[in-house]
Amino acid sequence: MSRAGISGVGVISALGEGAEATRSALFAPSPRLPEPPRRIETELPLTVFEIPVPDIPEIPGLPLRFLLRALDEALADARLTEAELRSRRVGIAIGTTVACQLDNLPSHARFREGDFGDLSSVIPYVRNMPAEYLRRRLGVDGPALTVSNACSSGADALTIALGWLRTGRCDLVIAGGCDSVSKVAFNGFNALRVSSPTPCRPFDAERSGLNLGDAAGVVILEAPERARKRGVDVEYELGGAGKTADGFHITQPESSGKELERAIRIALEQSELPPDGIDFVNAHGTGTPVNDRVESNVLARVFGKTLRYQSTKALTGHTLGAAGTIEAVFAKLMLEERRAAPSRRCEHVSEEIPVPPLRESVDISGRAAVSTSLAFGGSNAALVLRKCRAAVPDTGLCDVFVSGFAPLPDKAPERDELVALCRKYALRRPDRLTQLALAAAERLGVELGGDDTALLTVTSYGPASTTCRVLDDILDYPEEEILPTGFSHSVINAAASYLGAAHRIHGPTFAVVGFEDPFYEAVDLAQTLLSARACRRVLIVAADEESLTSQAAERLRRTGKPARAEGGCALLLCSDPAENRRGVLVPSGKTAPGRRLLPCGVPEDLAEKLNSSDRETRIVLDRLEPSHWEL
Amino acid sequence: MGDVQTFRKELKENLIDWLQLMDKTADDIKDEEPLFKEGLGLDSLDAVEIVILMQRKYGIPQSEVENKREIFATFATLADFIMANRTK
Numbered sequence: 001m002s003r004a005g006i007s008g009v010g011v012i013s014a015l016g017e018g019a020e021a022t023r024s025a026l027f028a029p030s031p032r033l034p035e036p037p038r039r040i041e042t043e044l045p046l047t048v049f050e051i052p053v054p055d056i057p058e059i060p061g062l063p064l065r066f067l068l069r070a071l072d073e074a075l076a077d078a079r080l081t082e083a084e085l086r087s088r089r090v091g092i093a094i095g096t097t098v099a100c101q102l103d104n105l106p107s108h109a110r111f112r113e114g115d116f117g118d119l120s121s122v123i124p125y126v127r128n129m130p131a132e133y134l135r136r137r138l139g140v141d142g143p144a145l146t147v148s149n150a151c152s153s154g155a156d157a158l159t160i161a162l163g164w165l166r167t168g169r170c171d172l173v174i175a176g177g178c179d180s181v182s183k184v185a186f187n188g189f190n191a192l193r194v195s196s197p198t199p200c201r202p203f204d205a206e207r208s209g210l211n212l213g214d215a216a217g218v219v220i221l222e223a224p225e226r227a228r229k230r231g232v233d234v235e236y237e238l239g240g241a242g243k244t245a246d247g248f249h250i251t252q253p254e255s256s257g258k259e260l261e262r263a264i265r266i267a268l269e270q271s272e273l274p275p276d277g278i279d280f281v282n283a284h285g286t287g288t289p290v291n292d293r294v295e296s297n298v299l300a301r302v303f304g305k306t307l308r309y310q311s312t313k314a315l316t317g318h319t320l321g322a323a324g325t326i327e328a329v330f331a332k333l334m335l336e337e338r339r340a341a342p343s344r345r346c347e348h349v350s351e352e353i354p355v356p357p358l359r360e361s362v363d364i365s366g367r368a369a370v371s372t373s374l375a376f377g378g379s380n381a382a383l384v385l386r387k388c389r390a391a392v393p394d395t396g397l398c399d400v401f402v403s404g405f406a407p408l409p410d411k412a413p414e415r416d417e418l419v420a421l422c423r424k425y426a427l428r429r430p431d432r433l434t435q436l437a438l439a440a441a442e443r444l445g446v447e448l449g450g451d452d453t454a455l456l457t458v459t460s461y462g463p464a465s466t467t468c469r470v471l472d473d474i475l476d477y478p479e480e481e482i483l484p485t486g487f488s489h490s491v492i493n494a495a496a497s498y499l500g501a502a503h504r505i506h507g508p509t510f511a512v513v514g515f516e517d518p519f520y521e522a523v524d525l526a527q528t529l530l531s532a533r534a535c536r537r538v539l540i541v542a543a544d545e546e547s548l549t550s551q552a553a554e555r556l557r558r559t560g561k562p563a564r565a566e567g568g569c570a571l572l573l574c575s576d577p578a579e580n581r582r583g584v585l586v587p588s589g590k591t592a593p594g595r596r597l598l599p600c601g602v603p604e605d606l607a608e609k610l611n612s613s614d615r616e617t618r619i620v621l622d623r624l625e626p627s628h629w630e631l
Numbered sequence: 632m633g634d635v636q637t638f639r640k641e642l643k644e645n646l647i648d649w650l651q652l653m654d655k656t657a658d659d660i661k662d663e664e665p666l667f668k669e670g671l672g673l674d675s676l677d678a679v680e681i682v683i684l685m686q687r688k689y690g691i692p693q694s695e696v697e698n699k700r701e702i703f704a705t706f707a708t709l710a711d712f713i714m715a716n717r718t719k
Contacts, residue, residue, distance in 0.1 A: 193679060251676070419654040429651045480693060481683050484676055 002394045004165045004173075005224030005234040006385070008078025010070035011329045013215035013316045014049035018073055023333045026341040027361055031315050033199050034211040040183045044190055044479055045197045048181045049213030049317035060124040062180035063099040066216035066322070067130055070176060074218040079230045080172075082138060088222075090140040091170035093160040094130040095153025095177035096321040100146060100492055100513045101467055102549045103184045108471040111548040122552050126629055130178060132516045136626070142170050145521045148321065148462070148492035148513045151284070153177055154217065155324025155373035155381035156510055159241035160525065161221050167531040168394030169524075171222060177325035178216035184470055185320065186212060187479055188487025192251070200287035200318075201345040202311035203296060203357045210286045213317025217325035224388045236332055239368065239386035240270030243508040243534070245455070246378020247500040251488045253290060253378055257298035259506055260374060262451070264302050264382040267370065271384040276306045278384070279364035280340040282331045282371040283357070285311020286318050291374060293352045299372075300354040310343035310358045324373040324381060331369040331385050338366040376488065377497025379509060398531045400523075400587075401580035402619075404572035405610040406443035407598070408543055411566060413439045425502035431489040433463040434498040437541045440570035441499055444539075448572075449504035454535035455496055456522045457511045457543070458568070458600050462492040464547035499541060507535040517624040518542075519601040523573070524587045530575040537579070542568035544599035556629055568600045569607060582610055583617030592622035639710045646706075649684050650677050662707040671706070678703060690718035 011018070014032055015025040025031075034047035054065045075085075107121035127133065135144035143164065147156045154177025161173035189195045189212065196209035224234035242263035248254040268275060281303065283295055292311075299307055312330050319326060334340050343357035368386035375381075412435045413421065421438050422428065430438060437457065441448060470486040488494070493511035500509055508529060512522045519542050526538040544550060546565040554565070573585065596604040601624060609619050643657035650673065664670045667678070681703070685691045695716065696702060702712045 191679070191683075192676070415653065423654060477687065481687055483683055484679050488676070 002166050002168060003223055003389060003391055004162050004221040004238040005227055005388055006219055006236050006238060006332060007222050007227035007232050007234050008074040008080065008220035009329045009332060010073030010077065010218040011326050012051065012066050012069045013319060013326050014051055014213055015315055017069065019329065019333060023337065026330060026333060027339065031344050034317060037181060037186065040181065040186055042186065042479060046190060046195050047199065048211055050181055051214045059128065061099055061128050063096055063178040063216065064128050064130055064133060066180065066214060067094065067176060067178035067218065070216040070218040071134065071174070074220050078220040078227060079232050080220065086139055088172045089142050089170045091142045091161065091164045091173040092131045092134045092144040093147065093157040093173060093175045094134065095147050095157040095324060096130055096179055097148055097150060097153060097491065098179045098182045098185065099128065099130050100148050101184065101462065103182055103467065103471065105183065105471060105475060108468065108548065109475055111552055116552055116555060119552055119555060122556065126515050126553055126556060129514050132514055134174065143521055143524050145525060146513050148511045149379045150375035150377065150491050150493055151318065151320050152324055152373040152375035152379045152381045153321035154326065155328065155371065155383055156243065157325060158219060158238055158328060158383055159243050159381060160510070162238050162241045163528045163532045163534060165221060166395055167397055167528050169397060169528050171226065173221045174218060175221060176216065176218035177322040179320040179322045180214045181212045183474065184487065187474055187482050188470065191482045191484035191487055194288045196287060199345060200314055202285035202287040202313055202343060203292050203349060203353050204346045205348045205350040207287045207289060207292060209288050210313065211317040213319045215316060215319035215322035215326050217322055217329050219325060219328060223391065225391065234388060236335060236385050237388045238383060240267035240384040242266030242382040244380045245500045245506050245509040246380065247504045247506050248378045249501060250494060250497045251376050253294045253374060255294060257294045259378065260295065260298045260372065260380040261302055263380040264370065264372065267382040267384045271368065271386050273368055273384065273386060275303045278303065278368050278370050279335065279366065280369050281307070281309035282327045282369065283309045283311045284372050284374045285313055285343065287313060295372065295374060296353045296355065307355045308340060308358055308362065310341055312341070314344035327371045328383050328385060331371045335366045335369055335385060338364055340364050376491055377493050377500065379493065395531055397527055398575045400527045400530060400573050400575065400585050401577060402571065402582040402585050402610065403537065403574045403579040404444040404446055405582055406440050406570045407607055408436050408440040408568040412436055427498060427502055429485060430498050431463045431466045431494055433543055433545045434495040436545060436566065437495040437499055437543045438502060440541055440543065440568065441503065441539065444570050444572055446572065448539055451506045452536040453505050454507040454529050454538045455500055455505045455509040456526060456538060456540045457493065457496040458518045458522045458540060459492065459513055459544055460515050460518060460600060461544050461547060461550045462513060463490050463494050464549040465545055466490040468548050495541065495543065505539065515629065516626045517601050520587065520621060520623045523585065523621055526573045527587055530573065536576065537572060537574040540571040540573065542600035542602050544568060558628055565599065567598050569598065569602050580615050582613040583615060583619055586618065586620045588620050588622050590622050591625050593625055635714065638714055642710050642713065645688065649680060660706055663705050665705055666703050666709065685713060689713050691716050
């Protein structure tokens, strides 16, 4: 029963609200142009694809408002009631970048003066982490995981969903992505010199960067036969999802694109389709010089002369954490139409682009499509949507063995240790959170690299002190004097990118972020990845750092206050009993009352047990009670 | 504005601070060494940061520096340019 049939979709973007509006806009003759931003103050001559904000006053965050609109549509499309949902084993995976960064400038201006009197901006940030919020709202109790892998997050949520269904961890998954144009991202992409002052033109010789956009998408995945019992026709499934990491650089893609190619080939293999069985590719195609060159060369290598592809970013802008989901929805809509939409505003194809993108819409068989997403840190995702196959049995869940454990150091490495780490791994300028993560991984004392190692970083606050520096820059300097590396190092997956580059980790890499119990979610996901044979071992690095943000938020914590402000742990898990060193770790699914925590929700007693455990030890990990915040 | 040697030492210390060149001291940065790739090993984002920090610290508008690669050939060419064009 483990096929990931697509029983419902919801989407909201510059192409319109809802799948039907989107379907016709994809093929409309004259696409909408980006406009100067209305919601953020700026003097920069940049344009964006903003959309009207849904009127949901109780939800302060824009990404979540967009997500709720897409969710309502997807649930209606799948004919699912909340009562039906509560009778299923529901998983929730949501990708985002903006919803998990506390980027409120007025409150930051107060916090940095030591004024923590007004925490009203922090409450929604803690309470509205998208996946956790949806789990509470819908009253379901399966895994709920917010993933923030920069611009591939929306595809990564679908990849995680496929794993949960394949293994039988869940029998229905709500997967999606949401983001909005934010001041930090707007100024950050400009500082990185990748924003275009003109409407973006993916794959064109004159392309000069991206335009940002608002969007959200939700996909309901379940066994097709379950949906058909409700009278819902399911034509397509998420047939495969390849997830790889360049392990190369924090912002630049590795120039050969070999890891993107590997991601596409994994997705094709899972889908049981050869390259020429694919009707078209919806490319990431941001319109930046480097992305489009690397990506188009990879697509030409994999698909050869049969390659047909488009970027839809000229229609929606780059919607960051939403992009991977909404583009999977676009691909499904095109498959249903039996037509692939053209790539807009590519007038003179760049010489670096080996095969030109589609210039006009073309008829297709409607058999299968690929959607690719690339992100900061060399995070590659490839999804295959294809006509449903016959059911197969679940893989089930395997035992998880602990082959290594190391607590994070109490404080960031001293200068000499840090210099030694940077020299050893040829790294530059790791942010504070990354320094903690690198030091913990080092303490495991084993080789960590390889194609078959997955990496999960876990955090509540992300590189928060770096984010604070970005906010300082915005408050204190003119927009053209904002430093680019502040932004690129403030993304939630910065530590994952550094760890991957240091250890040459090329397996599935996800930055997990949350407040209720992100550490539990990561261990649970590790079991899924190992069970689905997506990797041979999983490195989990849970880390949080002291910052103005954490100082503000921790004032809201009711129970289980972390013993220390900074810390976490590194944990190496595997499925092979031969690599068992410290026992079996069992994520129980049960909730336990509040207890002493290390930062990131790592239970202190777990650390104690793992410090003295051996191969025979069986350690049960319960989920924390979600009531440990005063909200 | 001090003499050339004093300024060069100040700029080297600033570069180490700005770009977090943790394993370098001012003495490690040679005047005639290229700033990028095989020299000091800086990359294109470092270049963007140097341009912004030249504006913040020395009052040199970014527009005066854009597309002038020769300024960034070596540490000495950068130092000479800043000395000749600084407004603060």
